[in-house]
Each structure stands twice: as structure tokens, then as C-alpha cells.
Amino acid sequence: MIPSDKGADMPDTEDLKRSTPSNPENGLSQTLRLVLQELNLFYSRDVSGLCLLYDLLHSPWLQALLKVYDSLQEFKGKKLLPATSRAQALSHEALLRAHDTVAQRDFEPLLPPLPDNIPEGEEAMRIVCLVKNQQPLGATIKRHEMTGDLLVARVIRGGLAERSGLLYAGDKLVEVNGVAVEGLDPEQVIHILAMSRGTIMFKVVPVSDPPGNSQKMVYVRAMTEYWPQEDPTIPCTEAGLPFQKGDILQVVDQTDALWWQARKISDPGTCAGLIPSSHLLTRKRREFWWPQPYQPHTHLKSPTYKEEFVGYGQKFFIAGFRRSMRLCRRKSLLPALGPGRGPRAPYEEVVRHQRRPSDTHRLIVLVGPSGVGVNELRRQLIEVNPDRFQSAVPHTTRSKKSYEVDGREYHYVSKEAFESLVCSHRMLEYGEYKGHFYGTSMDAVQAVLNEGKICVMDLEPQGIQVARTHELKPYVIFIKPSNLSSMKQSRKNAKIITDYFVDMKFKDEDLQEMEELAQKMETQFGQFFDHVIVNDILQDACAHLVSAVQKAQEEPQWVPATWVSSETGS
Numbered sequence: 068m069i070p071s072d073k074g075a076d077m078p079d080t081e082d083l084k085r086s087t088p089s090n091p092e093n094g095l096s097q098t099l100r101l102v103l104q105e106l107n108l109f110y111s112r113d114v115s116g117l118c119l120l121y122d123l124l125h126s127p128w129l130q131a132l133l134k135v136y137d138s139l140q141e142f143k144g145k146k147l148l149p150a151t152s153r154a155q156a157l158s159h160e161a162l163l164r165a166h167d168t169v170a171q172r173d174f175e176p177l178l179p180p181l182p183d184n185i186p187e188g189e190e191a192m193r194i195v196c197l198v199k200n201q202q203p204l205g206a207t208i209k210r211h212e213m214t215g216d217l218l219v220a221r222v223i224r225g226g227l228a229e230r231s232g233l234l235y236a237g238d239k240l241v242e243v244n245g246v247a248v249e250g251l252d253p254e255q256v257i258h259i260l261a262m263s264r265g266t267i268m269f270k271v272v273p274v275s276d277p278p279g280n281s282q283k284m285v286y287v288r289a290m291t292e293y294w295p296q297e298d299p300t301i302p303c304t305e306a307g308l309p310f311q312k313g314d315i316l317q318v319v320d321q322t323d324a325l326w327w328q329a330r331k332i333s334d335p336g337t338c339a340g341l342i343p344s345s346h347l348l349t350r351k352r353r354e355f356w357w358p359q360p361y362q363p364h365t366h367l368k369s370p371t372y373k374e375e376f377v378g379y380g381q382k383f384f385i386a387g388f389r390r391s392m393r394l395c396r397r398k399s400l401l402p403a404l405g406p407g408r409g410p411r412a413p414y415e416e417v418v419r420h421q422r423r424p425s426d427t428h429r430l431i432v433l434v435g436p437s438g439v440g441v442n443e444l445r446r447q448l449i450e451v452n453p454d455r456f457q458s459a460v461p462h463t464t465r466s467k468k469s470y471e472v473d474g475r476e477y478h479y480v481s482k483e484a485f486e487s488l489v490c491s492h493r494m495l496e497y498g499e500y501k502g503h504f505y506g507t508s509m510d511a512v513q514a515v516l517n518e519g520k521i522c523v524m525d526l527e528p529q530g531i532q533v534a535r536t537h538e539l540k541p542y543v544i545f546i547k548p549s550n551l552s553s554m555k556q557s558r559k560n561a562k563i564i565t566d567y568f569v570d571m572k573f574k575d576e577d578l579q580e581m582e583e584l585a586q587k588m589e590t591q592f593g594q595f596f597d598h599v600i601v602n603d604i605l606q607d608a609c610a611h612l613v614s615a616v617q618k619a620q621e622e623p624q625w626v627p628a629t630w631v632s633s634e635t636g637s
């Protein structure tokens with residue numbers, strides 16, 4: 068292993084520039100230096116503002132800077148061309164030469180040619196000098212099981228070793244900084260490297276067939292978390308890349324069947340790190356890390372209350388807010404995800420996808436612990452623009468009441484018809500309440516989308532996976548409670564919906580339970596959340612929701628690759 072290292076001082080390029088008198092930029096850099104010196108003087112002098120301004124406006128460096136500015140302005144609109152055709156030809160040639168030099172990796176310093184009189188059987192050596200700067204060398208070493216040789220085990224993408232183009236996986240280490248490594252342990256070599264400052268010299272026997280660079284770049288969403296520090300099997304802990312559920316990773320190397328190299332898209336310029344391959348992580352999860360299945364709401368008392376419309380007195384009818392539907396959702400019959408079900412693959416391949424204006428909108432799914440305000444926010448969103456946002460009309464097997472309209476409050480269907488929807492996997496979620504079934508079908512959602520509207524629904528988290536289809540392309544927003552003291556303040560007048568009391572106020576233990584449930588949901592389902600909104604001040608949360616929904620529809624987003632490939636394939 069070659070651990071990270073700090074401390075090598077690179078020469079200051081500015082200083083190098085200054086020391087060349089013929090440099091045409093000397094005038095400018097000289098002026099800039101004067102500016103700094105003079106400003107420094109002003110800073111430390113006790114002067115009145117007027118004197119300072121007078122001095123400043125008359126100072127030669129300011130005049131010089133203004134001239135520079137004028138010249139730049141003059142050239143800003145012009146296309147710069149070489150003055151003569153000969154200069155033009157020369158500039159083309161210089162450009163091509165620079166291109167070839169980079170393409171052929173024809174870098175300095177040039178090493179002396181190998182002597183002619185190398186004895187028969189002597190292995191050809193490569194001498195590699197690397198200047199350590201503030202980043203890891205980016206390579207790992209191992210001992211060959213049969214020969215006992217010390218080999219470069221892997222070269223990490225984006226690291227110093229890889230960028231030098233001089234060290235390859237499989238190269239045999241002979242010397243490090245003049246010390247012969249034969250017979251040393253990898254740890255001893257690491258120690259030599261850790262102690263070195265500035266230039267490090269490796270003498271290696273090059274691998275006969277260096278690996279090519281034809282890796283396809285793949286992006287994946289992490290469906291689980293990974294902490295290299297807690298994994299005793301990782302070949303090099305320092306080279307490990309920790310990640311959390313939902314992180315998007317750019318996998319840059321999959322040559323090794325067990326350990327891939329990846330970087331987070333949130334840190335694009337960084338050196339890659341080691342992550343377990345999909346196969347290896349699946350095995351590890353099965354062995355150690357599978358979390359306890361999520362238990363949905365268990366605290367509800369036995370139903371004693373009459374079904375009642377919970378409409379908050381809105382000015383127009385919005386489907387999908389009825390108490391029975393909401394209460395039965397908590398007892399959703401969708402099985403909780405757990406071993407044997409749910410997402411087995413630890414990584415999901417994703418692509419950046421931009422919805423075309425002619426496509427139907429993405430389904431907006433709101434998820435959150437009971438009482439956090441999912442329905443309040445959904446209702447507010449729809450009220451903001453009912454022509455744009457709409458809920459799906461749920462199905463029920465209970466009979467229609469006299470004041471209800473089929474297809475408005477519910478689609479009223481027989482038990483057989485309901486069961487047939489369930490069996491044909493057309494129900495996004497369903498549950499039983501007081502002996503009747505309630506649920507939301509994919510077709511009800513599709514009907515809203517087909518009207519050109521944005522369908523907004525709330526789901527229990529174990530239903531998210533059912534909704535994740537390429538037709539609906541759900542964008543999942545997790546509504547999260549803020550901290551306990553803020554919640555106590557903001558929920559002073561809020562009412563919980565239960566099946567045993569109407570208009571019950573939140574007690575401290577309700578808020579506590581909400582927080583715990585939110586944590587559980589995030590731990591187990593965080594990989595599915597495209598966005599998180601903390602519902603503290605209602606107005607702010609609502610504004611946040613409007614902007615998140617807008618972005619989900621109009622800006623490129625990471626979506627499962629299968630959603631897009633099934634589109635292009637059809």
C-alpha cells in the first residue's frame with residue numbers, strides 16, 4: 068500500500084516567472100506587485116480619506132492598470148489572428164506539435180538510453196521519479212503469493228501515479244529511494260514512502276502487458292452505505308471511498324472483480340477510491356449489514372371512529388385526502404422491505420436524464436413520518452395551481468355515499484375488481500380499513516399524467532419501489548421533521564389525524580415518535596429519496612416544495628438507466 072502523503076514543496080511558478088527578464092508579462096506582473104506593495108502602505112498609514120484617494124488616482128500603477136484595461140477592452144470584441152500568414156502557419160504547427168507531445172506522453176525528463184551491454188537474462192528496469200505534493204500517490208502494493216515479489220497491486224485513477232503514466236498494476240518493485248525492497252514486507256515499503264519528502268524514485272521491472280485504458284465510465288446510485296474503516300477485508304483502508312445511501316458514484320474502473328474504483332460526483336476532481344464490486348457488496352450485505360426490516364406505524368389504536376372527510380375547508384374538491392384512505396395507508400398491505408425482498412443489488416446504474424417537453428410529467432411522491440405535514444404540503448401545492456397539480460383518485464371497495472360522486476372521491480369497485488388490480492400489480496399501494504379495501508392504482512396516476520398535469524401523491528416508503536417504473540419516473544421527496552424544540556413551537560396548533568380522536572393536538576411523545584420514525588425511514592429508504600425538505604416553517608417548506616417539483620420536471624436528474632433504456636428500446 069502506498070498511503071497518502073503531504074509535505075513536498077512545489078516550486079512557486081510565480082517566482083519562476085519573475086526571474087525571467089525577457090518574459091513579456093513582466094511589465095504587468097511588476098505593476099501588480101507595485102499595487103500590492105502600495106496598498107500595503109496605505110493600509111498601515113494613518114491618512115485621511117481624501118489624501119488616500121488623491122494618491123491613489125495619481126499613482127503610476129493605477130494609470131498603468133487603466134491602460135491595460137483599455138487595451139483589453141479594445142481586443143475584447145476582436146477575433147485575434149496572427150499578423151502574417153507565416154505566423155499563422157507557425158501557430159498551427161505549434162498547436163499540432165503540442166497535441167502530439169501530449170498524445171504520445173512525450174514528457175521530460177528524458178531518461179538516458181539503456182546501456183547496450185546488459186547481460187543476458189537481465190530484466191529491463193524502469194526508473195520512475197514522482198514529486199509528492201499534497202495528495203496521495205494513488206497506488207497499492209502487494210506481495211506475489213508464489214514468487215514473493217513486491218508488485219504494484221493497483222493504480223488508482225486520478226492519483227499521482229496514474230497521471231504520471233509511468234507505474235502500472237503488475238510492475239515489480241526493485242528499489243524505492245535507493246533502498247532494495249527484496250525481502251521487505253509491504254508495510255516496510257509503506258514506511259519508507261511515508262518518510263520520504265519531495266521526489267520519490269522507484270526502480271521497477273515493468274509488467275510485460277500493461278493494462279489498457281479502455282474502461283467504460285458507469286454511474287451508479289449507492290443503494291446501501293459503505294465505511295472502509297469498518298471493513299477488515301478492504302485491501303487498503305486509506306484508499307477506500309466511503310459512501311452513503313443515495314450517493315451517485317462514477318465508477319471509473321471495474322477491472323478487478325472484487326474491488327472497483329469510483330469517485331463521488333459531488334467531488335469530481337478527486338482521486339478515485341476503492342469500493343466493493345456489486346457482487347462483493349451483495350455478499351457482504353447478506354453476511355453483515357442487512358438492516359432490520361422497517362416496521363410501519365404500529366401505534367394506532369383499534370378503529371372506533373366514523374369515517375370523516377378531512378378537507379381543511381378547501382375551496383374546491385381535492386381527491387385523496389379522505390381520513391379512511393389516510394388511515395388505511397398506515398396499515399398498508401405492501402410488505403415491508405427486508406431480506407429476500409427489496410433491493411438486492413447494492414448499486415443501481417443511473418443516467419442523467421432530461422425530460423422532454425412532450426413527455427408526460429414525472430410523478431411526484433411525498434414520503435414522511437405520519438403527522439410531519441405530507442398532506443398539508445400536498446394540499447398547499449395543489450391549491451397553488453390546481454390546473455397544474457393534481458392527486459390521483461383512489462379506489463375503494465366500500466359503497467358510495469349519497470353525496471359522493473364515482474371518480475371524484477373514489478373509484479368504487481367490487482372486491483373482485485380490486486383484487487384483480489392487486490394481482491395484476493396495478494396497485495401502487497393498498498390497505499384495509501374497517502373491512503374495506505382502499506388503494507391507489509397506477510392507472511389513476513397515469514390518468515392525471517395523461518391530462519398533462521403533475522400528479523402528486525403521498526406513499527408509505529415501502530411503496531416507493533412499486534412506483535419506480537419507467538412510465539411514472541417518480542421523483543421522491545422526503546418530508547422531514549425539524550428538531551424537537553422547533554417542532555414544539557411550530558406544531559402548537561397542529562392537529563393529528565387518528566382513528567380514535569378528532570383534532571387531537573401533538574403531544575411531546577408524538578413529536579419524539581415522529582423524529583424517530585423519520586430517522587428509521589431515512590436509514591432504510593434514503594437511497595430512494597431524490598430530495599429532502601425539512602418541514603419547519605410551513606411557508607418556507609411549501610416554497611421549497613414548489614421549486615423542487617419545478618426542478619424535477621425541467622432540469623436533468625439522475626434516474627435508473629433502465630427507465631431510459633426501456634424508452635429508447637421501445
Ligand SMILES: Nc1ncnc2c1ncn2[C@@H]1O[C@H](COP(=O)(O)OP(=O)(O)OP(=O)(O)O)[C@@H](O)[C@H]1O
Binds near residue numbers: 442560602606
Ligand atoms: N410546517 C407546519 N407548521 C405547522 N403546522 C403544520 C406544518 N405542517 C403540517 N402542519 C400541521 O400538522 C398537522 C398534521 O399534518 P398532516 O395532516 O399534513 O400530516 P401527514 O404527514 O399527512 O400525516 P398523516 O399521513 O398521518 O395524515 C396538520 O394539522 C397540519 O396542518
